[in-house]
Amino acid sequence: EAQVTQNPRYLITVTGKKLTVTCSQNMNHEYMSWYRQDPGLGLRQIYYSMNVEVTDKGDVPEGYKVSRKEKRNFPLILESPSPNQTSLYFCASSLSTSFAANEKLFFGSGTQLSVL
Amino acid sequence: RKEVEQDPGPFNVPEGATVAFNCTYSNSASQSFFWYRQDCRKEPKLLMSVYSSGNEDGRFTAQLNRASQYISLLIRDSKLSDSATYLCVVRGVNTGGFKTIFGAGTRLFVKA
Numbered sequence: 001e002a003q004v005t006q007n008p009r010y011l012i013t014v015t016g017k018k019l020t021v022t023c024s025q026n027m028n029h030e031y032m033s034w035y036r037q038d039p040g041l042g043l044r045q046i047y048y049s050m051n052v053e054v055t056d057k058g059d060v061p062e063g064y065k066v067s068r069k070e071k072r073n074f075p076l077i078l079e080s081p082s083p084n085q086t087s088l089y090f091c092a093s094s095l096s097t098s099f100a101a102n103e104k105l106f107f108g109s110g111t112q113l114s115v116l
Numbered sequence: 117r118k119e120v121e122q123d124p125g126p127f128n129v130p131e132g133a134t135v136a137f138n139c140t141y142s143n144s145a146s147q148s149f150f151w152y153r154q155d156c157r158k159e160p161k162l163l164m165s166v167y168s169s170g171n172e173d174g175r176f177t178a179q180l181n182r183a184s185q186y187i188s189l190l191i192r193d194s195k196l197s198d199s200a201t202y203l204c205v206v207r208g209v210n211t212g213g214f215k216t217i218f219g220a221g222t223r224l225f226v227k228a
Binding site for chain 2: 033035040041042043044045048050056057058059088090092102103104105107108109110112
């Protein structure tokens with residue numbers, strides 16, 4: 001089944017303790033991205049990747065890192081989480097990087113992160 | 117000014133009503149446009165892509181006006197199951213790179 005797998009679904013941690021949220025897609029998609037969703041603000045893009053070893057900042061990259069060593073995986077790393085990073089996170093992918101193609105985004109099921 | 121703006125609602129409508137959502141975007145170089153539906157704290161799911169010629173899928177009709185930088189979604193004969201948040205999504209290249217921008221969403225409640 002074609003899907004984006006995101007783990008964990010829920011995560012509670014403490015300030016400063018490094019964590020990684022994993023994202024994997026089995027559709028050979030070129031484009032992958034991370035979003036956070038906060039009440040009243042909608043989804044905001046953290047980082048995106050156009051292909052292996054090609055990553056770029058979105059609108060809210062501060063406090064986050066990503067890597068794209070393989071096409072299928074795009075982990076989100078919080079080196080030193082802070083309470084303002086408490087949020088609902090989504091990973092997404094699309095087939096190509098041609099935005100003119102109207103290709104849809106496939107989403108993971110989300111990670112609810114709480115930083116205490 | 118937000119890059120993609122939507123009326124947050126909520127829209128409260130009775131079953132069978134017709135409801136329209138609007139969305140404006142600021143980047144004239146935007147290339148592709150979508151409406152997504154999101155149920156509470158779940159992942160967004162594609163409702164439909166939006167084309168300049170307008171497109172229809174059952175009870176749903178989407179329109180794009182590139183000149184006015186405006187996107188609309190019309191839902192006819194609303195069902196209880198249409199209750200959700202509707203997200204306007206715009207993808208394209210701007211000064212910040214290749215971006216996918218979401219509107220904050222319009223909340224719809226359909227009541228019996």
